[in-house]
Amino acid sequence: MQYRTGEGPCLETLANKQDSHITDTSAEPRWRAFCVEALAHGVRSCLSLPLLGPDGLVGGYNLYNPHPGAFDDDVQARMRLFAGTAAGAVALGLRLADQSELNEDLHATLASRSVIDQAVGIVMAQQRCSVADAFALLGRASQNRNLKVHTLAAEIVTTVGARPPGPPPSSPTGELAPPGPEPGTRPAATTAPRGPRGGPVRGTDRREPRRVAGAHGTVTR
The missing domain is CATH 1.10.10.10 (Winged helix-like DNA-binding domain superfamily/Winged helix DNA-binding domain)
Incomplete structure (x- = not known):
């Protein structure tokens, strides 16, 4: 209705980021095109509040009532608190959508x-x-x-x-995954070097052979 008539409390709130209040549409001198149509639909009082997020205006909160004077000072104060909470939720939703x-x-x-x-x-x-x-x-x-x-x-x-290209592979964390082995091949297994009795070899395995002289010749260890 307000977008069609080009005027109204909501559009005013979005334009100046301030509250807009109509006590009675039958006697409101502002926004007459909107008030006449709103009155014909049974709307007597209106309240529009800006939703101000951390980065600025994210929307407007509009309330309508069939009774004149429905939004007194106490109601307006409570609705401003609600609008502040709603603005934070809307701003978070917009940020998640952008992300x-x-x-x-x-x-x-x-x-x-x-x-x-x-x-x-x-x-x-x-x-x-x-x-x-x-x-x-x-x-x-x-x-x-x-x-x-x-x-x-x-x-x-x-x-x-022989087939359309697919998207790049990704890991569960969302990062690009390293390329896997070629089809039909098995990844090479890495094992620790073993000693003569099956136990692991400690230290380097590049020791020079040691020769020990004995009565019947030399023995390499």
Whole structure:
């Protein structure tokens, strides 16, 4: 209603970040277009409060009542306390939404970069050229075909790999995971060196053999 008429207590609150109060729409001289329509819908009193978060205005809190004078000083004071709490919750929700959008944009950027890097590697192998030359070839080809570099890179990777490129692997913490072993291979097991009786060898295993002279020759230990 207020957006349609272009006036009203809510729009006034959003504009000046101050409380706006109508005691009785039938006698309010301000915002006459809004008051006439609000009165026709049974609204007699209104209260609009700004929601002020840590970074500024995040919205408005509007209350309507079918009785005139419904929002006295005591009610307004209690509603201001509520509006302050609500503003903090709304500001937190907006910040979380912004962070989620930022994470999605970052993941999309990493995925796009991963595909381009794969395509550059393919061009390097095929043309036997440097990274800079491969990227320059990719750029010229994208211009000639009027395609984005990422789109052309995805085509190259799909052609060579026989399937569309997927997103870069990530660990449970959200960081990029290191590459795993090649398919069909087993990771090499690392074991400690063992002694002649099965126990671990302490210290370095690069000792020179010691020869001990005996009555019947030398013994190497």
